[in-house]
Amino acid sequence: MEISLAHYLALAAILLGIGMFGVLTRRNAVGILMSIELMFNAVNINLVAFNRYVTPADFTGQIFSIFVIVVAAAEATVGLAIVLLIYRNFRDIFVDNINLMKW
Amino acid sequence: MDSAIAPYLFYLFSFVVVVSGLLVVTLRDIFHCALFLILCLFSVAGIYVLLGADFIAAVQVLLYVGAIAVLMIFAIMLTAKVSGIGIKQQNEQVPIAIITTVAFVAIALYGLGKTIWNIKTDVAIPDNTTMAIGKLLMTTYVVPFEIVSVVLLAALIGAIVIARRN
Secondary structure, rough: OOOOOOHHHHHHHHHHHHHHHHHHHHHHHHHHHHHHHHHHHHHHHHEEEEHHHOOOOOHHHHHHHHHHHHHHHHHHHHHHHHHHHHHHOOHHHHHHHHOOOOO | OOOOOHHHHHHHHHHHHHHHHHHHHHOOOOHHHHHHHHHHHHHHHHHHHHHHOOHHHHHHHHHHHHHHHHHHHHHHHHHHHOOOOOOOOOOOOOOHHHHHOOOOHHHHHHHHOOOOOOOOOOOOOOOOHHHHHHHHHHOHHHHHHHHHHHHHHHHHHEEEEEEEEO
């Protein structure tokens, strides 16, 4: 029994699907941000797996996944700040109730 | 990594990742979701260790489990009035989202089963990746490295400006 590249890619595809389901169905803005983090992790598993099996010598995938993690951290910071601001103004963080810019 | 137990560890970590991921997107109490998100991210770090990426696993634990998850719990605590139990947490798109997600995952799995990957097995996997990644970040990838630090600084200032009380 040997674990191949396809096993890791399948895991990443399933995790990406779970995150996509969360983004599509969550009402809570923090829940949507958590689902986005799941999708980022799926992408990172893909990058590290390709790095291990396709380019093991030059670390391209691992370096790229570091950048993905850093950008995810920046996204979480700004996103949660926006959520807090929305909560302060509307007393609500359910995205289907916040429709000020929608007609 | 000892190759005899590596497959079992892979299935264990994958099981934990998938189950806790499903709980993250389906549970009603958003605080429990955050706790299962921590479990999921920790298991993903285990997957990185199995892939021989020890530095990425350490970064995952430090940044995701240590920083981002705490940030999420912080935001949940600050918005606790609307995050409580008894409020509907999912919108009316659940059936169509299930169909879309299952179709997407099925197409992705079918595609990756059909593809022939350009796998290199003759190159030795290094034991310690930290030194090599550090050298690459300071030589080949020094420009993206500096840009991403500016991005972090911009996000820091932006978050303070957005969340500040006037």
